[in-house]
Amino acid sequence: MPATITGEIVEETIRQALPRFGIDASQLTRATTFEELDLDSLDIAELSQIIEDDFGIRVAGDDLDALSSIGDTIDLVLSRAP
Amino acid sequence: MSDPRDGVVVTGVGAVTPLGVGARTLHERWLAGHSGIEAGAGAAREFDAAEHLSVKETRRADRFAQLALVAGDEALADAGWSRDDLPYDPARIGVVVGTGFGGIGTLERGRDAFDRHGARRVPPLSVPLLMCNAAPAALSLRYGLRGNSYATLSACAAGAHAIGQSLRMIQAGEADAVVTGGAEASLSPLIRAMFAAMDALSECGVSRPFDVRRDGFVMGEGAAILVLEDAGKAAARGATVLAHVRGYGACSDAHHLTAPDAGGAGASLAISRALDDAGATPSQVVYVNAHGTSTPLNDRAETEAIKAALGERAAAVPVSSTKSAIGHLLGAAGAVEAVATLLALRERMAPPTLGHEQPDDGLDLDYVPGVAKPLPPADGGRPLALSNSFGFGGHNVVLAFG
Numbered sequence: 001m002p003a004t005i006t007g008e009i010v011e012e013t014i015r016q017a018l019p020r021f022g023i024d025a026s027q028l029t030r031a032t033t034f035e036e037l038d039l040d041s042l043d044i045a046e047l048s049q050i051i052e053d054d055f056g057i058r059v060a061g062d063d064l065d066a067l068s069s070i071g072d073t074i075d076l077v078l079s080r081a082p
Numbered sequence: 083m084s085d086p087r088d089g090v091v092v093t094g095v096g097a098v099t100p101l102g103v104g105a106r107t108l109h110e111r112w113l114a115g116h117s118g119i120e121a122g123a124g125a126a127r128e129f130d131a132a133e134h135l136s137v138k139e140t141r142r143a144d145r146f147a148q149l150a151l152v153a154g155d156e157a158l159a160d161a162g163w164s165r166d167d168l169p170y171d172p173a174r175i176g177v178v179v180g181t182g183f184g185g186i187g188t189l190e191r192g193r194d195a196f197d198r199h200g201a202r203r204v205p206p207l208s209v210p211l212l213m214c215n216a217a218p219a220a221l222s223l224r225y226g227l228r229g230n231s232y233a234t235l236s237a238c239a240a241g242a243h244a245i246g247q248s249l250r251m252i253q254a255g256e257a258d259a260v261v262t263g264g265a266e267a268s269l270s271p272l273i274r275a276m277f278a279a280m281d282a283l284s285e286c287g288v289s290r291p292f293d294v295r296r297d298g299f300v301m302g303e304g305a306a307i308l309v310l311e312d313a314g315k316a317a318a319r320g321a322t323v324l325a326h327v328r329g330y331g332a333c334s335d336a337h338h339l340t341a342p343d344a345g346g347a348g349a350s351l352a353i354s355r356a357l358d359d360a361g362a363t364p365s366q367v368v369y370v371n372a373h374g375t376s377t378p379l380n381d382r383a384e385t386e387a388i389k390a391a392l393g394e395r396a397a398a399v400p401v402s403s404t405k406s407a408i409g410h411l412l413g414a415a416g417a418v419e420a421v422a423t424l425l426a427l428r429e430r431m432a433p434p435t436l437g438h439e440q441p442d443d444g445l446d447l448d449y450v451p452g453v454a455k456p457l458p459p460a461d462g463g464r465p466l467a468l469s470n471s472f473g474f475g476g477h478n479v480v481l482a483f484g
Contacts, residue, residue: 022137038138045206052202 374403
């Protein structure tokens with residue numbers, strides 16, 4: 001877990017995770033939506049596990065329902081970060 | 083002579099087996115006497131999912147479903163189908179695929195994550211990957227097939243059950259075509275240990291059905307998919323017919339959880355039912371693809387069953403076991419062996435029972451030891467080839483191709 005969590009660090013974590021979902025993350029921005037990335041609920045559940053592991057936070061089912069973009073995800077992590 | 087537009091035909095086949103990727107590869111290599119068994123197991127070593135499926139498709143499917151998808155791609159292409167140009171209303175194309183253990187590898191990895199890291203680290207894809215119906219679900223999704231779809235579960239008869247039930251679905255007019263078969267990927271140390279614990283596996287790691295030295299089966303993995311179509315509709319679209327599915331016979335031993343009835347009564351009844359269903363007599367049988375597991379009990383009971391069902395004809399018919407070349411593919415076995423059976427019939431050649439060198443008392447059929455041989459002619463009527471499949475639980479299934 002990094003000492004200071006920034007939006008850039010979270011975005012880089014997501015960028016590095018996406019190829020394992022078969023997704024090209026080279027054009028990723030905060031505005032990119034899960035729909036544009038063709039990520040469905042099962043992918044998002046897995047992505048949330050990666051984020052939980054990397055940043056030591058907890059993400060619940062209700063949190064996932066509220067996420068629709070990379071920016072949403074980054075903001076959630078920053079709001080939960082210790 | 084009946085109208086060739088009657089009944090149900092096979093228009094495409096695909097297989098991934100320990101002998102390689104491809105249904106014809108299986109046929110040609112087995113016919114040439116090659117074995118896919120190494121170090122006591124029949125692994126599908128030439129299969130690399132990444133060569134055939136995207137990253138997303140690969141991670142959305144357990145290995146057993148990956149094998150089914152790749153066999154399915156081959157079978158549908160063989161039938162002249164494509165995703166964008168299905169020959170029938172997609173709501174009238176079914177999918178029925180059998181398995182023994184389903185996504186057992188996914189289950190084991192989930193268990194490992196649970197034990198090591200706790201309940202919150204179990205992969206979210208675990209359930210959809212491990213469920214035993216994942217293979218028909220994946221094929222339905224990949225090709226947009228919206229007819230009836232489900233998995234058959236009858237242990238080592240599951241793949242044959244899938245084909246038989248698909249035949250019935252078309253005969254009942256509920257589908258114009260069905261994509262069917264079986265898939266298995268359970269070559270894990272745990273499952274091997276479990277079979278070994280019940281003394282079912284060969285200790286020496288050699289599959290030699292009907293030989294006096296046989297001491298159990300060798301596990302294998304793979305999948306086969308067949309495209310079954312209503313014969314009239316297949317003829318109307320000019321499809322190439324690989325074989326007719328002439329008959330399907332199924333019954334249960336009600337004898338013992340795992341051991342076959344020593345006299346082969348259940349297996350014999352299934353053979354007779356398949357012949358009755360085909361409107362055929364034993365004199366028409368030119369080849370039997372045996373269940374032939376290489377276990378002491380099966381091979382003896384199956385020999386008795388073939389003799390009881392075929393009578394005098396039994397001595398004239400080549401009987402060989404695909405498991406001698408690839409091991410026992412459990413829930414995929416019936417489908418892989420159906421493909422091997424119909425290709426053998428098409429080429430009029432009986433592939434050999436590999437490793438069969440020393441006969442056993444009372445096991446005196448023509449097991450085609452070591453080297454392939456031509457099929458005999460039918461003694462009147464249309465030639466038929468039988469594929470036998472029997473599962474733990476006493477499930478007996480026989481398919482007749484002609």
